[in-house]
Amino acid sequence: MSEEILNIKNLTVDFGGVRAVNNVSIALQPGEFVGLIGPNGAGKTTILNLITNAIKPTSGEINFKGQSILGKSPDRICQLGISRTFQNIRLFPQMTAYENVELGFHSEPHYSLAEAFIRTPHARKIEIDTRKKAMELLEIVNLKEHSHARASSLPYGLQRRLEMARAMATSPELLLLDEPAAGMNDDECNDLVQLIRQIHTSMKYTIIMIEHHMNVVMDLCRDSRIYVLNLGSLLAVGSPTEIQNNPDVIRAYLGERKQHD
Amino acid sequence: MELFIQQLVSGISIGAIYSLLAVGYALVYSVYNFTNWAFDGFMAFGAFMAFTGITSLFMPFWLAALLSIVLTVILSVGTEKLAYNPLRVRKAPRLFMMISAMGVNLATVNIINLIYGGTFRKFPVDNLQPIFIKGVSIGRMDLMAGGISFGVLALLWIFLYRTKWGLGIRASSIDILTASLMGINNNAVAMIVFAITGVLSSVAGVFYGIKYAVFPMMGVVTIKAMIASIVGGLGSLPAAIVGSMILGILETLVSGYISSTYRDLFSFLFLIIILLFFPNGLMGKSSDEKL
Amino acid sequence: MGYINTIIILGGINIIAALGVAILTGYTGLFTIGHAGFMALGGYMSAIMAKEFNVPFPIAILIGGTFAGLCSFIIGYPAFRSQLRGDYFAIATLGFSESIRLLLNNTKTIGSIKLGGAFGYMAIPNHTTVLVVVIAVILSLFFMHMFVTSQYGKNCIAVSQDEVAAQMMGVNLLKTKMIALFISAFYAGVAGGLMAFYFAYLSPSFFTITKSSDLLAAVVFGGIQSLIGPVITAFILVLFPELLRSFAEWRLIIYGFLFVIVMIFRPQGLLGYVEMNFEFARVWWNKMFRRKQSGTQEG
Numbered sequence: 001m002s003e004e005i006l007n008i009k010n011l012t013v014d015f016g017g018v019r020a021v022n023n024v025s026i027a028l029q030p031g032e033f034v035g036l037i038g039p040n041g042a043g044k045t046t047i048l049n050l051i052t053n054a055i056k057p058t059s060g061e062i063n064f065k066g067q068s069i070l071g072k073s074p075d076r077i078c079q080l081g082i083s084r085t086f087q088n089i090r091l092f093p094q095m096t097a098y099e100n101v102e103l104g105f106h107s108e109p110h111y112s113l114a115e116a117f118i119r120t121p122h123a124r125k126i127e128i129d130t131r132k133k134a135m136e137l138l139e140i141v142n143l144k145e146h147s148h149a150r151a152s153s154l155p156y157g158l159q160r161r162l163e164m165a166r167a168m169a170t171s172p173e174l175l176l177l178d179e180p181a182a183g184m185n186d187d188e189c190n191d192l193v194q195l196i197r198q199i200h201t202s203m204k205y206t207i208i209m210i211e212h213h214m215n216v217v218m219d220l221c222r223d224s225r226i227y228v229l230n231l232g233s234l235l236a237v238g239s240p241t242e243i244q245n246n247p248d249v250i251r252a253y254l255g256e257r258k259q260h261d
Numbered sequence: 262m263e264l265f266i267q268q269l270v271s272g273i274s275i276g277a278i279y280s281l282l283a284v285g286y287a288l289v290y291s292v293y294n295f296t297n298w299a300f301d302g303f304m305a306f307g308a309f310m311a312f313t314g315i316t317s318l319f320m321p322f323w324l325a326a327l328l329s330i331v332l333t334v335i336l337s338v339g340t341e342k343l344a345y346n347p348l349r350v351r352k353a354p355r356l357f358m359m360i361s362a363m364g365v366n367l368a369t370v371n372i373i374n375l376i377y378g379g380t381f382r383k384f385p386v387d388n389l390q391p392i393f394i395k396g397v398s399i400g401r402m403d404l405m406a407g408g409i410s411f412g413v414l415a416l417l418w419i420f421l422y423r424t425k426w427g428l429g430i431r432a433s434s435i436d437i438l439t440a441s442l443m444g445i446n447n448n449a450v451a452m453i454v455f456a457i458t459g460v461l462s463s464v465a466g467v468f469y470g471i472k473y474a475v476f477p478m479m480g481v482v483t484i485k486a487m488i489a490s491i492v493g494g495l496g497s498l499p500a501a502i503v504g505s506m507i508l509g510i511l512e513t514l515v516s517g518y519i520s521s522t523y524r525d526l527f528s529f530l531f532l533i534i535i536l537l538f539f540p541n542g543l544m545g546k547s548s549d550e551k552l
Numbered sequence: 553m554g555y556i557n558t559i560i561i562l563g564g565i566n567i568i569a570a571l572g573v574a575i576l577t578g579y580t581g582l583f584t585i586g587h588a589g590f591m592a593l594g595g596y597m598s599a600i601m602a603k604e605f606n607v608p609f610p611i612a613i614l615i616g617g618t619f620a621g622l623c624s625f626i627i628g629y630p631a632f633r634s635q636l637r638g639d640y641f642a643i644a645t646l647g648f649s650e651s652i653r654l655l656l657n658n659t660k661t662i663g664s665i666k667l668g669g670a671f672g673y674m675a676i677p678n679h680t681t682v683l684v685v686v687i688a689v690i691l692s693l694f695f696m697h698m699f700v701t702s703q704y705g706k707n708c709i710a711v712s713q714d715e716v717a718a719q720m721m722g723v724n725l726l727k728t729k730m731i732a733l734f735i736s737a738f739y740a741g742v743a744g745g746l747m748a749f750y751f752a753y754l755s756p757s758f759f760t761i762t763k764s765s766d767l768l769a770a771v772v773f774g775g776i777q778s779l780i781g782p783v784i785t786a787f788i789l790v791l792f793p794e795l796l797r798s799f800a801e802w803r804l805i806i807y808g809f810l811f812v813i814v815m816i817f818r819p820q821g822l823l824g825y826v827e828m829n830f831e832f833a834r835v836w837w838n839k840m841f842r843r844k845q846s847g848t849q850e851g
Contacts, residue, residue, distance in 0.1 A: 052720055078722035090717040092710050094777070103710050106703035107722035113731065116702035117695050127703070170722050296639045298585075344812045356712075357815045359583050359642065360772055364811020367765055371804040481761070484650070487643045495639065522658050529647040533630050536644075540634030 003066060005030045005206050006174055011050060011060035020046045021057075022232040026208075030173070033200055033207045035221040037214075037243075038229035039252070044210045045087055047229075048176045052077055052084055064174070079108055083172035085163040087179050087210075093152035097143055097162050100151050101134040104169025134169065141165045141195065157188055161195070168203065177209040181216045193219050218244070228252075263397045268517040269510060274403035275472070276509025277410035281465040282486030283493070283501035284414060285458045290495055291434040292454055295355045296487065298362040299340055300462055301480030302369030307333040307463030308384075308470035308479060309373055315385045322386060330463045337459030340365050341451055349451075366480075374477040381474040384467075406468040413464055414502065417457065421498075426453060485512075485525075488532045494542030503544060557682050563787040564685035565746045568692045570770035570786035571779065572739030577768065578776045579700055580732040581712025583642040587740045588763035589649030592656060592756065594620040594741020596667070599676040599748040604665050609679040613745035620741025621734040628733040632726050649764060656756040672755030673748075680750035688746060692739060696779055699735065708732050709777060740767075762804065769807045772814055775821030785821075 006028040013021045021043045028034060036044050049055040051062060053074050062069050069077050083104075091100050109116070110130070115123040138144045141161040146154060151162060160180055167175060180196065181189050193216055200207055200220075211217045217226060218240040226243045228236040230252045236243060243249055282300065289297040310332045314325030344361045391398040421427035426449075432440040433450045441447045469482060485508060493504025508528060516524040535542065569591060576582050598616030601607040607615065627648045631641040660669040667673050699705045707728045710718040719725050748754050770789055774781030793800055814821060 054716070054720070073724075074719045075722045075724045078720060083722075084720060086717070086720075090714050090720075092713040092717065094713055095709065099706065103706060103718075103723075104721050107707060107710075107718070108724070109703040109707065111703070113704060116704045117698050119698060119702070123702075130703075166721060290639070296642065344816075347816045353815070353819060354581070356577070356581055356583055356776075357819050359639075360768075361812045361815040363585065363765075363768070364808045364815070366808070367811065368805050368808025371801075371808065375801055375805065481650070484643065484646055488647065491640060491643065523654070526651050526654055529651045532644065532647060533626065536630035536634055536640065540630075 003030075004028060004063075005032075005065055006051075006208075007061075007063040008047075008051070009061040009063075011047070011057055011062065013046065013050060013055060013057045020232050021050065024060075024229070024232075024234050026227060026234075028174070028206055028208070030206055031204060033209070033221055033224050035217040035224075035226040036208055036210045036229065037212070037217055037226060038235070041231075042229040043232040044229055045178055046232075048084060048178055048208070048210065051176065052082060075107070078170055078172075081171070081173040082176065083167040083170040083174075084176035085160070085167050085178055085180060087182070089156075089159050089163055091151040091159055091163060091166070093150070095151055096148050097151055097154065098134055098138065098147040100162055101137050101165045101169050102130060104166045105130045105133060105171075107170065137165045137168055140168075140199070157184055160184075160192075164195075164199070168199065168205075173206060175205045175207045177207060177211075179210050179212060181211055181213045184213075186215075189213055189216050192216070196220060264517065266397050267399065268513050270399050270403050270407075272510035272513030273506065274400075274407040274410075274509075275513060276506040277407045278465050278468050278472070279486045279489045279505035279509050280414060280502045281410050281461045281468075282483050283490040283505045284417065284498050285461040285465075286483075286487060287490050287495065287498050287501040288430075288454055289458060290490075291497070292430065292437065292450070293345070293349065293358070295358040295362070297458065298359060299337075299344075299365035299369065300458065300486075301483040302366040302373075303333055303337055303340075303459060303462035303480075304466040304469070304483060305373055305477055305480040306336055306369055307459075307466030308475045309377060309466075309477075310463075311467045312382065312384060312470065312475050326464075326467055329467060330460055333463035333466075334456045334459035336369075337455045337462070338452055341455040346448075346451065370477050370480060377477065379477055381476045384470040384475050386471055402468075402471055406472060410464065410468065413461070417461075418498075420457075430454060485528055488528055491532060491542055492535045494544040497544060500542060500544035504542065507543075559791060560682050561680060561685045561746075561750055563790040564689045565680075565743045565750070566766070566770065566790045567689050567783050567786045568746070569740050569743035569767050570774070570782045571692055571696050572736040572743070573767045573771045574774070574779060574782045575696060575700065575708070575739070576732055576736035578771050578774075578778060578782065579705065579712060580708040580729060581715075582729065582732070584645045584736075585642060585761065585764045585768060586645030586647070586649030587736075587767050588759035588761070589645070589652040590620040590624060590737040590740035591744035591747065591763065592649075592652050592754075592759035593623050593737075593744065595744030595748040595754050595758075596656065596673060597741070598745035599673060599754055600665060602679070602749070603676055609677065609749055613742055613749075616745040616748075617738040617741035620744070621738040624733045624737035625730065628730050629726075632729045632733075646761070646764075649759070649761070653756045653759055656759075670756060672753050672757075674753045676748050676752050676754065678749060678752045680746050684749075685746060688742070692742070693779065693783065696735075696739075700779065704728070704731060712777075765804065765807065769811070771821075772811055773821055776819070778821065781821055 004027045006026070008024065008026040011021055011024045012019065024047065036047065038044055046055065050057050053072060064080060064082060069080065092103065110126045111123040135144065135147065138147050141164060143158060143162055143165065146158060151159065154162060164177070164180065181192050184192060197220060199205065209217070209220065222240055225237055226240055227234060228243060228249050235252055236246045236249050238246065282304065285300055286297060307329045311325045311329035314320040314328045315322065320328065344365050345358060348357055348361055391400050421431060429440065429445040430450055430453060432443070432445055437447065469479060486505065489505040489508040490501040492508060493500030508531070511531065512524050512528055515527045569587065573584060573587055576584055594616035597619040598612040601612035601615050602609050627644040631644045634640055656667065657670045659667050661667060707718070707723050710723055711725060711728050715725060747758070766789060770786035771782045774783070774785035793803055
């Protein structure tokens with residue numbers, strides 16, 4: 001067994017008197033694609049926020065590539081190789097699509113501050129290089145023709161793709177996707193599934209995805225695992241088929257649908 | 262020892278005035294998440310209205326104070342309607358709110374300056390004899406400023422924690438959107454918050470005017486209130502009061518025992534030190550933004 | 553002619569200081585109402601260097617700017633480290649600027665240097681001419697343009713638009729803001745230095761909240777995320793009061809109302825945001841460049 005890329009042990013966080021995440025442990029091998037599902041308020045986004053240290057845990061451990069990332073600043077964690085998208089899109093609204101992606105590449109500038117003032121050939125070369133890479137990413141997510149559009153003017157679905165491209169620009173090893181298919185119809189979902197799968201295989205990312213569209217999750221995680229959260233605790237872990245047949249999951253999560261059937 | 266007690270009483274009364282201002286800032290900050298820079302101008306406006314009431318309209322003190330409160334409330338609510346509400350409806354960035362508030366402040370202070378001129382005026386109240394308690398003289402004005410300020414703050418506390426409207430404001434300070442979905446009228450909350458702000462700035466302006474002088478730039482003292490609310494912890498009312506009392510007392514002691522010239526410098530250094538060692542203020546919690 | 557020179561010199565100094573506010577408020581989203589304090593620091597420091605230590609005046613100005621930049625860390629580090637966004641910082645800038653003025657007002661001498669307290673620091677050599685100011689403005693604008701279009705500058709813009717997202721994408725907030733603040737204070741300090749060598753004396757009363765408000769006004773009216781906008785308005789704001797003397801006491805009242813009106817109806821300012829800034833500049837540049845090219849082809 002190779003070494004885990006991400007190892008979360010007994011993670012717990014309290015908000016006031018509410019235990020939002022309770023004793024959750026998750027371990028990922030490099031290159032895995034796991035799903036994180038659960039009803040609203042189960043603590044899914046909170047786990048992503050804990051990994052990226054947007055929130056500090058009450059107790060527990062988070063190790064990335066064998067090294068603890070607890071207490072490291074969010075930007076440091078990003079530089080170490082964890083990037084994410086947001087449930088309610090957070091692009092830089094007045095910047096163009098291209099500039100949004102470009103930022104991911106140079107959030108830690110690649111030349112010295114002095115070179116910022118007197119753009120040396122070295123700095124110029126880096127900028128041209130960055131531009132090429134950013135355009136390549138925009139092409140992968142099919143946004144090349146929108147590269148000069150202002151991010152806030154893009155339609156919702158494209159904004160989600162742009163966010164993904166921006167996250168990829170930080171050259172992550174672990175990518176956290178927070179409801180990438182939210183608000184999309186079936187056709188758009190199918191396109192998105194193809195895109196994410198292509199990204200996963202071609203870029204060799206490890207991916208954790210939160211998603212409410214069951215078809216999307218079941219499809220993308222078919223060779224891997226799905227973690228089910230309920231009320232902050234891990235309810236079940238297993239392959240899509242196991243999850244679909246797990247009585248606990250059906251009761252907690254799909255209960256209503258079963259009654260309707 | 263006697264000097265120390267005198268300084269302490271004076272410090273408490275100045276702390277009480279800072280409390281009024283700091284609570285005004287904290288209230289707006291906790292609900293709307295921006296620093297209401299216009300407060301500075303409101304305070305000067307309040308002081309000048311009371312001043313005008315007494316000197317030009319020959320009103321008794323209490324009537325002039327009432328006039329000042331009413332007019333300052335109108336100014337404060339009007340500012341909310343004309344300068345803040347249009348921005349809030351559009352969900353404009355905080356920076357824009359602050360710039361707009363700064364604009365209101367610039368306009369108010371300089372209109373006062375244009376009408377009254379920049380000179381320092383003595384607030385026309387009878388020179389009250391100090392009270393002597395066991396040989397320690399205590400200014401009646403200090404007692405009155407302290408007493409009335411705490412009275413106003415107590416009333417505010419009762420309003421916020423014992424009435425339905427107060428509950429609405431507290432709910433809005435936690436999550437304004439959810440509060441409005443639960444049937445709380447956002448516009449009414451805004452009216453009340455800014456009306457309270459008006460009352461607080463007017464009372465603070467009158468007392469500050471009595472204690473020192475009335476002049477257009479007197480509102481600069483609100484920076485002390487901001488420092489106090491940062492020292493306490495931004496966005497919390499009790500923290501604002503604690504911060505104000507600490508700052509008021511320390512400042513008076515510094516000017517009494519060290520140097521009155523460097524009193525303001527001390528306040529600023531105090532702010533820097535607090536920020537270095539207590540980044541969220543003495544009683545504040547870190548604010549996690551919702552993702 | 554003397555009158556026009558005065559306007560060009562004062563306008564140029566105002567432009568440089570406004571560029572300092574533009575990088576901080578316009579590009580990084582940090583509200584400042586205390587830049588007069590940095591001007592004072594830079595002004596006094598460069599004047600002392602030139603008068604007391606016979607440092608050549610361009611170097612004295614650079615020392616003054618650097619000094620202002622370093623002093624800015626006194627407020628920058630504590631304010632940026634605390635996570636509570638812009639407000640702490642805005643208050644700190646005001647407190648800082650007032651403290652500087654208070655110190656200058658009460659400092660008659662430092663060792664053998666006679667600063668003069670409230671009466672002002674006298675007999676500073678006179679070096680600031682129209683040529684000096686024009687060169688300084690061109691260099692300031694050039695370097696600022698280089699910075700805002702660099703990777704560092706774009707990180708500043710990202711921070712101003714969504715601090716949380718910027719940090720999650722790997723932007724070091726503390727470092728980015730400190731860089732912006734240093735450059736900003738440096739520019740204000742240089743402007744202060746030029747002022748010292750123009751008036752040949754400095755008084756703490758030059759550096760009041762009014763001066764800070766003037767600078768903020770140039771950026772608010774000129775436009776968020778724009779250099780050319782604040783440059784134009786910074787010049788106009790000097791020109792106007794000079795042309796209309798009776799306008800003087802109404803000036804700040806009108807600024808105040810305009811702040812509110814601009815925020816409500818045109819928050820991007822005169823020339824705010826990317827397309828009016830970069831595209832405008834690029835089109836203009838291309839035109840110049842192409843004309844030159846076609847010129848050589850025809851010739």
